Amino acid sequence: MSDSSRDAGIPHQPVLYQPSIDALQPHDGGRYVDATLGAGGHARGILQYSSPTGQLLGLDRDESALSIARQRLSEFSGRTFFRHSSYVQMKTEVEKLGWSSVDGILMDLGLSSMQLDTPERGFSFRTDNPLDMRFDPTTGLSAADLVNTYREDELSRILWEYGEEPKSRRIASAIVQNRPITTTGQLAALVSRVYGPQRGEHHPATRTFQAIRIAVNDELGGLQNTLPIALSILKPGGRLAIITFHSLEDRIVKQFFQKESKDCLCPPSQPICTCGHKASIRLVQRKPVNPTNDEIKENPRARSARLRIAEKL
Numbered sequence: 001m002s003d004s005s006r007d008a009g010i011p012h013q014p015v016l017y018q019p020s021i022d023a024l025q026p027h028d029g030g031r032y033v034d035a036t037l038g039a040g041g042h043a044r045g046i047l048q049y050s051s052p053t054g055q056l057l058g059l060d061r062d063e064s065a066l067s068i069a070r071q072r073l074s075e076f077s078g079r080t081f082f083r084h085s086s087y088v089q090m091k092t093e094v095e096k097l098g099w100s101s102v103d104g105i106l107m108d109l110g111l112s113s114m115q116l117d118t119p120e121r122g123f124s125f126r127t128d129n130p131l132d133m134r135f136d137p138t139t140g141l142s143a144a145d146l147v148n149t150y151r152e153d154e155l156s157r158i159l160w161e162y163g164e165e166p167k168s169r170r171i172a173s174a175i176v177q178n179r180p181i182t183t184t185g186q187l188a189a190l191v192s193r194v195y196g197p198q199r200g201e202h203h204p205a206t207r208t209f210q211a212i213r214i215a216v217n218d219e220l221g222g223l224q225n226t227l228p229i230a231l232s233i234l235k236p237g238g239r240l241a242i243i244t245f246h247s248l249e250d251r252i253v254k255q256f257f258q259k260e261s262k263d264c265l266c267p268p269s270q271p272i273c274t275c276g277h278k279a280s281i282r283l284v285q286r287k288p289v290n291p292t293n294d295e296i297k298e299n300p301r302a303r304s305a306r307l308r309i310a311e312k313l
Contacts, residue, residue: 015108020108023289026045027049029054053079057097061217063136087226099233105241109249123213131187135217143216147179152172163210165211228256234312262277281312289307289309
């Protein structure tokens with residue numbers, strides 16, 4: 001990992017740092033969007049490689065992350081623009097700057113180490129804290145709102161679809177029977193009781209917490225809505241680089257990239273194309289870029305990361 005990702009006091013190590021920078025090919029005079037700014041680790045690399053005049057727009061739903069990024073990237077003052085905003089609003093924020101298009105977009109999806117390691121945010125089942133899980137704690141339903149108000153069948157659907165939880169029905173039933181549930185410890189203990197004695201490295205509540213977090217933040221819906229928006233503001237030759245951390249996200253990105261890289265979407269059995277679809281991107285690599293063994297050893301949370309890269313035609 002580059003030294004640029006190990007600044008003293010910075011709580012987050014950017015995953016797939018160098019492959020992400022290489023994917024975007026930052027250059028002098030370029031304009032870039034880091035749509036999930038976090039602590040600014042990737043953004044710092046983009047700004048360094050695009051010196052001296054490259055510019056970057058950083059978006060994040062988490063105001064505390066933005067505060068850290070502002071401090072960390074202060075040396076690039078005049079070249080950086082920070083917005084407390086979701087990547088769903090990417091096009092609007094780009095237009096507010098007067099930019100008609102951009103040279104590169106990075107999306108590092110999911111939960112950051114910084115959020116997970118802040119117990120009071122309610123993302124972790126390893127400590128007992130208020131059940132929140134919102135990327136933006138100032139808006140929307142919290143995880144406690146969700147588990148205490150949703151119907152049992154809806155809870156079961158969320159656990160199955162977003163967490164691929166095999167005991168989704170039993171866990172949903174247990175949640176309803178034990179309401180109110182207000183802390184991470186209560187929810188984790190409840191899931192553990194459903195599972196009974198367990199062996200293995202993964203806590204039985206891992207899938208439940210993932211599913212509820214995804215639902216609270218509408219992560220999959222936001223991603224599906226954002227991909228065509230991101231593509232629309234890229235310049236020809238511009239790059240879109242997306243890091244995912246679980247199969248649900250990766251499947252959405254993979255299918256979107258596959259669709260947009262084809263000239264025709266008609267069934268193979270149809271002799272003449274009637275869809276009129278034209279490829280808008282090319283896949284820079286057919287398969288995703290995975291972290292090296294050295295990176296996983298240094299940062300175990302990187303083990304499930306996948307980087308997919310597309311270039312606009």
